[in-house]
Amino acid sequence: xxxxxxxxxxxxxxxxxxxxxxxxxxxxxxxxxxxxxxxxxxxxxxxxxxxxxxxxxxxxxxxxxxxxxxxxxxxxxxxxxxxxxxxxxxxxxxxxxxxxxxxxxxxxxxxxxxxxxxxxxxxxxxxxxxxxxxxxxxxxxxxxxxxxxxxxxxxxxxxxxxxxxxxxxxxxxxxxxxxxxxxxxxxxxxxxxxxxxxxxxxxxxxxxxxxxxxxxxxxxxxxxxxxxxxxxxxxxxxxxxxxxxxxxxxxxxxxxxxxxxxxxxxxxxxxxxxxxxxxxxxxxxxxxxxxxxxxxxxxxxxxxxxxxxxxxxxxxxxxxxxxxxxxxxxxxxxxxxxxxxxxxxxxxxxxxxxxxxxxxxxxxxxxxxxxxxxxxxxxxxxxxxxxxxxxxxxxxxxxxxxxxxxxxxxxxxxxxxxxxxxxxxxxxxxxxxxxxxxxxxxxxxxxxxxxxxxxxxxxxxxxxxxxxxxxxxxxxxxxxxxxxxxxxxxxxxxxxxxxxxxxxxxxxxxxxxxxxxxxxxxxxxxxxxxxxxxxxxxxxxxxxxxxxxxxxxxxxxxxxxxxxxxxxxxxxxxxxxxxxxxxxxxxxxxxxxxxxxxxxxxxxxxxxxxxxxxxxxxxxxxxxxxxxxxxxxxxxxxxxxxxxxxxxxxxxxxxxxxx
Amino acid sequence: xxxxxxxxxxxxxxxxxxxxxxxxxxxxxxxxxxxxxxxxxxxxxxxxxxxxxxxxxxxxxxxxxxxxxxxxxxxxxxxxxxxxxxxxxxxxxxxxxxxxxxxxxxxxxxxxxxxxxxxxxxxxxxxxxxxxxxxxxxxxxxxxxxxxxxxxxxxxxxxxxxxxxxxxxxxxxxxxxxxxxxxxxxxxxxxxxxxxxxxxxxxxxxxxxxxxxxxxxxxxxxxxxxxxxxxxxx
Ligand SMILES: Nc1ncnc2c1ncn2[C@@H]1O[C@H](COP(=O)(O)OP(=O)(O)O)[C@@H](O)[C@H]1O
Ligand SMILES: [Mg+2]
Numbered sequence: 001x002x003x004x005x006x007x008x009x010x011x012x013x014x015x016x017x018x019x020x021x022x023x024x025x026x027x028x029x030x031x032x033x034x035x036x037x038x039x040x041x042x043x044x045x046x047x048x049x050x051x052x053x054x055x056x057x058x059x060x061x062x063x064x065x066x067x068x069x070x071x072x073x074x075x076x077x078x079x080x081x082x083x084x085x086x087x088x089x090x091x092x093x094x095x096x097x098x099x100x101x102x103x104x105x106x107x108x109x110x111x112x113x114x115x116x117x118x119x120x121x122x123x124x125x126x127x128x129x130x131x132x133x134x135x136x137x138x139x140x141x142x143x144x145x146x147x148x149x150x151x152x153x154x155x156x157x158x159x160x161x162x163x164x165x166x167x168x169x170x171x172x173x174x175x176x177x178x179x180x181x182x183x184x185x186x187x188x189x190x191x192x193x194x195x196x197x198x199x200x201x202x203x204x205x206x207x208x209x210x211x212x213x214x215x216x217x218x219x220x221x222x223x224x225x226x227x228x229x230x231x232x233x234x235x236x237x238x239x240x241x242x243x244x245x246x247x248x249x250x251x252x253x254x255x256x257x258x259x260x261x262x263x264x265x266x267x268x269x270x271x272x273x274x275x276x277x278x279x280x281x282x283x284x285x286x287x288x289x290x291x292x293x294x295x296x297x298x299x300x301x302x303x304x305x306x307x308x309x310x311x312x313x314x315x316x317x318x319x320x321x322x323x324x325x326x327x328x329x330x331x332x333x334x335x336x337x338x339x340x341x342x343x344x345x346x347x348x349x350x351x352x353x354x355x356x357x358x359x360x361x362x363x364x365x366x367x368x369x370x371x372x373x374x375x376x377x378x379x380x381x382x383x384x385x386x387x388x389x390x391x392x393x394x395x396x397x398x399x400x401x402x403x404x405x406x407x408x409x410x411x412x413x414x415x416x417x418x419x420x421x422x423x424x425x426x427x428x429x430x431x432x433x434x435x436x437x438x439x440x441x442x443x444x445x446x447x448x449x450x451x452x453x454x455x456x457x458x459x460x461x462x463x464x465x466x467x468x469x470x471x472x473x474x475x476x477x478x479x480x481x482x483x484x485x486x487x488x489x490x491x492x493x494x495x496x497x498x499x500x501x502x503x504x505x506x507x508x509x510x511x512x513x514x515x516x517x518x519x520x521x522x523x524x525x526x527x528x529x530x531x532x533x534x535x536x537x538x539x540x541x542x543x544x545x546x547x548x549x550x551x552x553x554x555x556x557x558x559x560x561x562x563x564x565x566x567x568x569x570x571x572x573x574x575x576x577x578x579x580x581x582x583x584x585x586x587x588x589x590x591x592x593x594x595x596x597x598x599x600x601x602x603x604x605x606x607x608x609x610x611x612x613x614x615x616x617x618x619x620x621x622x623x624x625x626x627x628x629x630x631x632x633x634x635x636x637x638x639x640x641x642x643x644x645x646x647x648x649x650x651x652x653x654x655x656x657x658x659x
Numbered sequence: 660x661x662x663x664x665x666x667x668x669x670x671x672x673x674x675x676x677x678x679x680x681x682x683x684x685x686x687x688x689x690x691x692x693x694x695x696x697x698x699x700x701x702x703x704x705x706x707x708x709x710x711x712x713x714x715x716x717x718x719x720x721x722x723x724x725x726x727x728x729x730x731x732x733x734x735x736x737x738x739x740x741x742x743x744x745x746x747x748x749x750x751x752x753x754x755x756x757x758x759x760x761x762x763x764x765x766x767x768x769x770x771x772x773x774x775x776x777x778x779x780x781x782x783x784x785x786x787x788x789x790x791x792x793x794x795x796x797x798x799x800x801x802x803x804x805x806x807x808x809x810x811x812x813x814x815x816x817x818x819x820x821x822x823x824x825x826x827x828x829x830x831x832x833x834x835x836x837x838x839x840x841x842x843x844x845x846x847x848x849x850x851x852x853x854x855x856x857x858x859x860x861x862x863x864x865x866x867x868x869x870x871x872x873x874x875x876x877x878x879x880x881x882x883x884x885x886x887x888x889x890x891x892x893x
Contacts (some may be wrong), residue, residue, distance in 0.1 A: 030751075166763075169756040176749040179711055183743070184805070185735035185763035238751075 005138035007259040008252065013144040015251025016151035017210040019244045021224060022231035023158055024202030029237045030162075031171035031195035034085050034096050035409040038103035040225030042200050043207025044218055046073055048111055050208045051121050051216060061126075069204055077200030081193050097358065097409050098556050104222060105549040111218035123212040147209050154202065155244055162240070171195050219546045226420055227275040229413060233282040246282065250275050266432065269425030276420035283414045284402050301353050301484070301493050301561035309481040309563065313474035316567055320470020324463035332462025335574055336534035339469035342570025343527025345555040346473065346563075349480050351520035353560035354489060356496030357513070358412040361399060361419035362524045363551055367427065367543025368392045369525025370532035373449055375440050377529070380453035385529060392525020393518040400517030404510060407499070419545035427540035446539040449532035462534065469530045473566055476523055481563045483519075492516055662687050662722055662844035663708060663813045669716035670700075670707050677703055679868040680717060685813060685844040690836060692855045692876065693848045695865035696887060701848040702744055704865065705815045708846070709741035710734045722812070736764055738812030744821070747802035750791025754782055757790050757801055764809040775804035778834065796827040803831065807838055814838065814845045820854040832858045852884050
């Protein structure tokens with residue numbers, strides 16, 4: 001019984017932290033409409049800053065606290081609002097989501113740069129010197145008590161602010177209708193700034209309260225966001241009391257799993273993955289009508305021409321061959337992933353670019369492909385590559401089933417939770433048997449991957465694998481282009497534009513979504529298998545959620561609707577990074593920041609760089625041939641005053657679906 | 660007296676001019692109707708008057724003083740109330756909080772609630788509900804209440820009747836007529852004239868960004884409108 005109470009106290013303390021962070025999340029969401037993936041990362045930065053001031057530089061605790069909570073956190077919130085989310089006001093939900101993902105990825109990179117992850121940074125708990133209080137069967141340390149008191153105070157303060165003051169009403173009104181706030185004489189800009197400042201302060205408070213009880217690690221602390229989101233989703237991102245209830249559920253689940261889970265090799269990961277699993281369940285259990293189809297602005301998904309596609313594919317193969325010929329063995333390992341990670345990025349094109357489903361677990365799917373190849377393809381049989389694709393596709397279909405209930409940012413959140421479950425639990429499992437089939441994963445460490453056999457010869461050298469990866473990327477690029485031109489591709493785009501309209505066209509939503517998830521997971525799985533072959537040996541860490549974020553960001557920067565996305569991402573992600581590092585050793589920290597920084601610039605160019613580059617080239621070409629721009633012909637005259645074009649049908653269908 | 664006067668107002672959307680010199684006045688104590696087909700520029704006209712859309716030419720006079728390009732918040736505090744197209748309410752706020760939002764115009768919360776609930780007793784009964792859960796008519800009442808409870812000098816109404824049953828519309832316009840009798844200058848935009856002609860003292864017809872007709876709402880207006888909507892020679 002004593003143990004039960006003790007674990008309860010620990011659980012409620014953790015819950016209090018989740019509640020503080022989660023309520024900051026709810027606050028920014030209800031007042032600005034931004035779904036902030038970087039909220040936990042802000043808390044992480046605050047925890048590091050607090051460590052720096054108090055432990056690092058030896059400032060007195062109250063001073064350090066005041067500086068972080070009253071100066072740094074508000075300044076950061078204000079900066080985020082002014083520089084990023086204010087200007088991003090016009091963008092769609094999806095673009096703003098990408099910006100917060102970029103901020104998350106960038107902050108992790110920044111923290112790792114400033115605070116070397118290999119140095120331990122212990123923080124003392126608050127009131128560490130005082131004897132714990134006894135409450136019946138349980139003992140409560142002063143730190144635990146303080147944490148819970150802070151949570152209750154935050155709850156009360158926020159409720160009064162939001163529901164009893166005009167400022168609070170104005171904050172909530174701003175997300176409904178900014179113009180209407182202005183018409184009532186209010187100031188929406190000031191309201192959203194207040195929300196960002198307060199939200200960041202709450203994240204900082206949570207980060208500082210939890211930091212002494214966990215290891216100070218940038219990624220782990222940033223992923224507190226998973227627990228905070230679980231709590232917030234319990235409250236449907238609106239209700240503060242339910243958010244606190246959700247936090248209690250998550251905190252106590254974690255704590256009791258620690259205490260009462262049977263001791264064996266399979267279950268420790270379950271405890272670590274529990275918040276993510278709960279998030280997944282909570283997302284499925286609560287309906288989210290407000291966000292469904294609320295995305296005002298879908299990116300472009302141009303229909304690729306055959307000639308351009310063929311040129312692109314040829315260019316990919318040629319690039320692979322040239323690189324294979326000129327690079328030494330060491331550089332081949334470094335630059336090899338250009339094409340294999342390119343495949344992972346390409347897998348976003350059908351899924352996110354065409355069907356509009358944002359998934360943050362594509363690199364995890366690549367991990368599935370790599371694992372399957374590692375175990376089945378050890379002797380280089382080609383069928384094993386097919387199996388890697390098939391198993392990854394199956395995993396993708398598995399994600400799709402729950403994802404049917406989710407869309408937009410909730411889908412991103414659900415797939416992120418799925419990736420965390422894989423990272424923390426599934427990928428860490430030792431091998432096990434299901435129905436007599438032995439299933440091995442990363443064998444709790446790393447797995448070795450060998451190349452496939454071709455005509456009795458093993459493709460094992462870096463050069464051969466590079467060409468193989470390039471050929472695979474070229475083929476997959478052609479396949480995705482063919483998909484876009486097919487009837488199914490047009491249906492996917494229609495699905496993205498309006499799910500409701502798609503359903504009225506008699507489309508089977510279930511089949512279409514499951515198929516596109518499976519297809520893109522298959523492409524990612526192929527990429528993962530090739531990536532693993534090139535690296536020879538991989539660990540689960542290389543396929544984690546955090547590792548996948550930069551790939552996603554670079555793909556978004558390239559433009560998710562363009563088939564060139566794969567090549568662009570591979571080149572942009574691997575190339576400059578390693579070149580810079582080679583030119584200026586020691587710059588790898590700066591380089592790790594780049595995808596995040598570039599993602600933040602998305603507000604300027606929401607369709608991505610590829611369409612912008614193509615438009616630039618086209619303008620140039622038009623200038624050279626001095627062709628006059630075609631004057632706009634109204635829709636009703638298409639096919640009459642100008643010839644009917646193949647793409648017109650789709651434009652019309654989309655117009656009808658969108659109206 | 661002309662409380663609101665637009666002189667040769669021009670305005671553009673994305674560089675395309677949609678108002679080509681609109682002259683329009685709204686006098687205290689009168690209901691002025693601005694009619695016209697879809698896309699004529701009626702909404703844009705009201706938005707320019709309320710300061711939320713910039714005028715690219717011409718002048719907006721408020722009580723004889725130049726208010727062109729003024730901050731919409733300052734205009735709101737000076738008594739210009741635009742009730743925008745659709746529902747001019749915050750759907751995720753309660754009815755009470757919707758009213759609370761109007762306190763920036765200088766009235767206290769109690770005064771506003773008293774005035775609003777006296778005019779629309781329905782609202783008092785659902786004061787704690789989220790505005791988004793109200794019926795269309797109730798939402799328009801709330802929007803009107805938000806506008807009326809704070810002593811407006813100019814009331815700009817954009818398609819109040821949209822999506823509402825004729826009986827509800829008639830009742831809303833009775834309220835509008837009454838507020839006008841208390842000395843407010845009311846400018847009403849409608850696409851379908853029948854809804855508003857019963858209460859309008861003056862009318863203007865906007866066609867493709869220009870005032871094509873103005874005068875008293877009588878037979879001349881009806882002929883003009885039927886020509887307009889039925890596509891007879893323009
Ligand atoms: N946000 C906008 N962006 C671009 N064009 C617009 C926008 N709003 C209105 N327009 C254009 O301005 C013209 C006038 O619109 P509006 O004032 O809404 O007309 P009305 O209210 O009379 O229907 C229309 O041609 C419309 O297409
Ligand atoms: Mg209009």
